[in-house]
Amino acid sequence: MKVVATLRVNGSDYPVELDPHVSLLKAVREELGLTGSKEGCDDSECGACMMLLDGEPVNACSYLALQAEGRDVTTVEGLAGDEEVGPLQRAFLQQAGVQCGFCTPGMLVSATALLRHNPDPTDEEIRIGLSGNLCRCTGYRGIVRAVRQVASGEVPPLGTAPVHPDTTPPHHAG
Numbered sequence: 001m002k003v004v005a006t007l008r009v010n011g012s013d014y015p016v017e018l019d020p021h022v023s024l025l026k027a028v029r030e031e032l033g034l035t036g037s038k039e040g041c042d043d044s045e046c047g048a049c050m051m052l053l054d055g056e057p058v059n060a061c062s063y064l065a066l067q068a069e070g071r072d073v074t075t076v077e078g079l080a081g082d083e084e085v086g087p088l089q090r091a092f093l094q095q096a097g098v099q100c101g102f103c104t105p106g107m108l109v110s111a112t113a114l115l116r117h118n119p120d121p122t123d124e125e126i127r128i129g130l131s132g133n134l135c136r137c138t139g140y141r142g143i144v145r146a147v148r149q150v151a152s153g154e155v156p157p158l159g160t161a162p163v164h165p166d167t168t169p170p171h172h173a174g
C-alpha cells in the first residue's frame, strides 16, 4: 500500500505516493526524476547517494523517504543555487577532482556540509570530512585541492582559469 506524502527537495514541494519501505535515494531518483545522486553500494558504504537533510549529510540509500517528510532535502542538483555551476563544482573541474564522476555528486554534497561547518579546513580535516565518500579514480588529491580552493575563496569562472595538470589526458605513444 502506498502512502501519500510531500517531499521538499531543493526548495520545491513534490507530492508523491510512496511505498513505506522505499529509500530516499530511490524516491528522489525514480519518483522525482532527480538522478544526480547515485546508487553505488546501497549499503551506507560509498557515499555516492549523499544528500543533505536539514543541512546535514545522510546516506540516502539507507534513509526511508517517508522519514524525510517535513524536512529540507538538498541534492546535488540544488547545490549551485541560481548559478549553472557553483564554485565547488568549478573547483572540482579545475583541480582534477573529477574523473569518471560517479562519486562526484556525493562528494560535492559532503564537501558542502564540511565547508559550512568548517570554512577553512586543513587537508587532514578535508580528508576526514570526506571519509564517508569513496572515489576509485582520483586518489583524492584533486578533491582535497578543490575543497581547499573553495575555502580560499578564489574560484574563477570555467574557461578562464588554468586547470591542474592532472586533468590533462595521458598521451599514448603510437
Ligand code: FES
Pocket (backbone or CB within 6 Å): 038, 039, 040, 041, 042, 043, 044, 045, 046, 047, 048, 049, 050, 059, 060, 061, 062
Ligand atoms: S549508495 Fe548509499 S552509501 Fe553507497
Ligand code: FES
Pocket (backbone or CB within 6 Å): 097, 098, 099, 100, 101, 102, 103, 104, 134, 135, 136, 137, 138
Ligand atoms: S571520479 Fe570516479 S569514482 Fe571518483
